[in-house]
Amino acid sequence: MRWSWTDPRMRALVWQVAALAATLVTLWYFAAMAHQNLARQHIATGFGFLDNTAGFGVVQTLIPYSEESSYGRAFLVGLCNTLLVAALGTVFAVMLGFVVGVARLSTNWLIARLATVYVETLRNIPLLLQLFFWYFAILQPLPGPRDSLTLLPGIFLSNRGIVMPAVETTPSTAAFVLCLLTAIAAAIFIGRWAKARKLRTGESFPTLIVNAVIIIGLPGLVWLIASAAFALAPPVMGKFNFEGGWRVLPEFLALLLGLTLYTAAFIAEIVRAGIQSVGRGQTEAAHALGLSSGQTLRLVTVPQALRVIVPPLTSQILNLIKNSSLAVAIGYPDLVSVFAGTVLNQTGQAIEVIAITMAVYLIISLAISFAMNLYNARVAIVGR
Amino acid sequence: MARRSSLASRIFPFVFGLVVGAGVLYFFLPGPPQGGKVQTAQQPGAKPQPGQQGPAQPAGSTLAEVRARGYIQCGVSTGLPGFSNPDDKGNWTGIDVDFCRAVAAAVFGDASKVKYRPLNAKDRFTALQSGEVDLLSRNTTWTMSRDTSLGFDFAGVIYYDGQGFLVKKASGITSAAQLNGATICTQTGTTTELNLADYFRGQNMSYKVLPFEKNEEALSAYDNGRCDAYTTDASGLHAQRLILKTPDDHIVLPEVISKEPLGPLVRQGDPQWEDIVRWTLFALIDAEELGVTSANVDQQMTSASPEVRRLLGTEGKFGEPLGLSNGWAADALRAVGNYGEMFERNVGTKTPLGIPRGLNALWRNGGVMYAPPIR
Numbered sequence A: 001m002r003w004s005w006t007d008p009r010m011r012a013l014v015w016q017v018a019a020l021a022a023t024l025v026t027l028w029y030f031a032a033m034a035h036q037n038l039a040r041q042h043i044a045t046g047f048g049f050l051d052n053t054a055g056f057g058v059v060q061t062l063i064p065y066s067e068e069s070s071y072g073r074a075f076l077v078g079l080c081n082t083l084l085v086a087a088l089g090t091v092f093a094v095m096l097g098f099v100v101g102v103a104r105l106s107t108n109w110l111i112a113r114l115a116t117v118y119v120e121t122l123r124n125i126p127l128l129l130q131l132f133f134w135y136f137a138i139l140q141p142l143p144g145p146r147d148s149l150t151l152l153p154g155i156f157l158s159n160r161g162i163v164m165p166a167v168e169t170t171p172s173t174a175a176f177v178l179c180l181l182t183a184i185a186a187a188i189f190i191g192r193w194a195k196a197r198k199l200r201t202g203e204s205f206p207t208l209i210v211n212a213v214i215i216i217g218l219p220g221l222v223w224l225i226a227s228a229a230f231a232l233a234p235p236v237m238g239k240f241n242f243e244g245g246w247r248v249l250p251e252f253l254a255l256l257l258g259l260t261l262y263t264a265a266f267i268a269e270i271v272r273a274g275i276q277s278v279g280r281g282q283t284e285a286a287h288a289l290g291l292s293s294g295q296t297l298r299l300v301t302v303p304q305a306l307r308v309i310v311p312p313l314t315s316q317i318l319n320l321i322k323n324s325s326l327a328v329a330i331g332y333p334d335l336v337s338v339f340a341g342t343v344l345n346q347t348g349q350a351i352e353v354i355a356i357t358m359a360v361y362l363i364i365s366l367a368i369s370f371a372m373n374l375y376n377a378r379v380a381i382v383g384r
Numbered sequence B: 001m002a003r004r005s006s007l008a009s010r011i012f013p014f015v016f017g018l019v020v021g022a023g024v025l026y027f028f029l030p031g032p033p034q035g036g037k038v039q040t041a042q043q044p045g046a047k048p049q050p051g052q053q054g055p056a057q058p059a060g061s062t063l064a065e066v067r068a069r070g071y072i073q074c075g076v077s078t079g080l081p082g083f084s085n086p087d088d089k090g091n092w093t094g095i096d097v098d099f100c101r102a103v104a105a106a107v108f109g110d111a112s113k114v115k116y117r118p119l120n121a122k123d124r125f126t127a128l129q130s131g132e133v134d135l136l137s138r139n140t141t142w143t144m145s146r147d148t149s150l151g152f153d154f155a156g157v158i159y160y161d162g163q164g165f166l167v168k169k170a171s172g173i174t175s176a177a178q179l180n181g182a183t184i185c186t187q188t189g190t191t192t193e194l195n196l197a198d199y200f201r202g203q204n205m206s207y208k209v210l211p212f213e214k215n216e217e218a219l220s221a222y223d224n225g226r227c228d229a230y231t232t233d234a235s236g237l238h239a240q241r242l243i244l245k246t247p248d249d250h251i252v253l254p255e256v257i258s259k260e261p262l263g264p265l266v267r268q269g270d271p272q273w274e275d276i277v278r279w280t281l282f283a284l285i286d287a288e289e290l291g292v293t294s295a296n297v298d299q300q301m302t303s304a305s306p307e308v309r310r311l312l313g314t315e316g317k318f319g320e321p322l323g324l325s326n327g328w329a330a331d332a333l334r335a336v337g338n339y340g341e342m343f344e345r346n347v348g349t350k351t352p353l354g355i356p357r358g359l360n361a362l363w364r365n366g367g368v369m370y371a372p373p374i375r
């Protein structure tokens, strides 16, 4: 290739290099300017603060943390709390969204209407207001721990959240888990074998029943012969609140509820659109072949609808994760609250803290996009 | 298509050149001004120099900027009775607000030349760092890290405070030592969060802290029973007890677990502006000591006492080095009165807060309020 301005490929290359250079120079310019300004204002810079002692407490820590831990550790605590609520929120929102989306298309008038009302209410009210509603209007006015409502025997709901017995291990836990894993492996093997046999000979095998017996029976035997594999440690009432047991904070509950219900409304619409995009002819053809309605949905409609559903579903999942940063408004210690809130304020290093926080959300989002794109490629139409 | 690309090819090098040019220029611009340069930028009595912007803006220019703008931007709280609190017409009152007004009077001779910027605990420091406010006068505790690594300078102490706890009377708790295992509500981004951790660690007690971004949320969570106690500066507790549904159902525990010297602060690196803020505060305290009040300031102009005359600018030229008129302190005193008047008007025993002078009395009267002399 010879250098020539009339060669479009050459021109494109020059523009691209120039654009890249301009971006880099601009970024460098901003960084240098920020650095100079910070130095002039005597504001500490750099990432050394991550090793300093945090000195503040956090109400929910999934990893060991104390006031003596470092700011870096506090960052991880916040990150874990964000990931927890985002992961559970995603799972619940997708499940609920599918159910509501399908319900909107139900031939049952009442169910379809209820689903419509759900979608139209939830997606039209700002999420922050919904969080306030769940937290300040529903969960906080609950009675105090001493007058807790009993949800199930041993499980209590109060304005301090849900508390339930802790599940503890016993000497036979290991044997139990081992048996369970073996049983699952066996069940998978039997399933494969039964499917292969059906394809080969057309004979059916009661896979479901046999596998259920294996999965429940084998570990159950251990439970009977040895001893209970798990022990329950119920919470006891202390001076202020229940002590011991497992607890779910009301802040977490409100955030999870809010994120799930809000996002599910959007997902429901996506699912409905996806299902409607599959031509009626497909359903009719499936019925003509003798497939039941359930089978038609599972084997014909949904696999084709997924192609339409997955790309916008990805956006909704990303939204849910980013919306989880509203946590700070209701006191849930997520990444933004702990790190971009308390740590930023304590250290004053706004640029570093915000840069790290943005990078974290970017990385999480890119990872999810990447995973969803892989999945999308799997469900997409395979060209022949 | 061909026309599009030829247009682009004409514009792009221009933009690119601009960006690169800016980058190169950056190298040749003078570095951060140091030492002597700063002083010359604003000679006493010099005309305000508007339009000095960009990275090379000399320190010492806050006063020039404020003058060019015509008002002071003062960071205050979002609402804390007695300290900085807006009424339903948007008029601000409180001791912190009075201090903003005093500085405005010293600079402009007019205490109304202030714009208040309500800031919650978490946002206040970024607002000062970024230049959104010229002065933060918002019940902020003077601590070493805020002074040294956040890039601020505290001008002094306007209120000596300490952290306490508020609990419900019905809980039967009468001392902080009974709070082992309690859940405690507070506001995020405060010294309060750290003191709490220190206190419970020191006492070998366990606790759960629930920090909220907005103070109202923390308070309402406590009121609703989500927390067993609410903690902040003792002054704040007294002020906020009053806004609870039934103030009489709550008591402030006797323990004070920290030192909270609250004071105004400015960005580090502008010694002139810092001096203006610092000496305005000192002048207010000195005036109380010298018996100069908002009512008698004009009579006192002719006072025989050289100390009073220096304070009020009838002797010596003490305003000039600050870049102000020599009547700066007199203007401030005429607007808000001396420190004692500010205290009694906003938080004193005759106000709903009903706080006695205590530590905040003058040093002569058993307190620790003490200002260096104007001479």
Ligand SMILES: N[C@@H](CCC(=O)N[C@@H](CS)C(=O)NCC(=O)O)C(=O)O
Residues within 6 Å of the ligand: B076, B077, B078, B079, B080, B119, B120, B121, B139, B140, B141, B142, B187, B189, B190, B191, B192, B214, B215, B232, B233, B236, B237, B260, B262
């Ligand atoms: N003095 C402490 C605490 C100051 C503080 O923010 N107090 C709260 C509770 S009294 C407040 O004023 N909140 C009002 C607001 O956020 O606007 C500090 O400097 O960190």
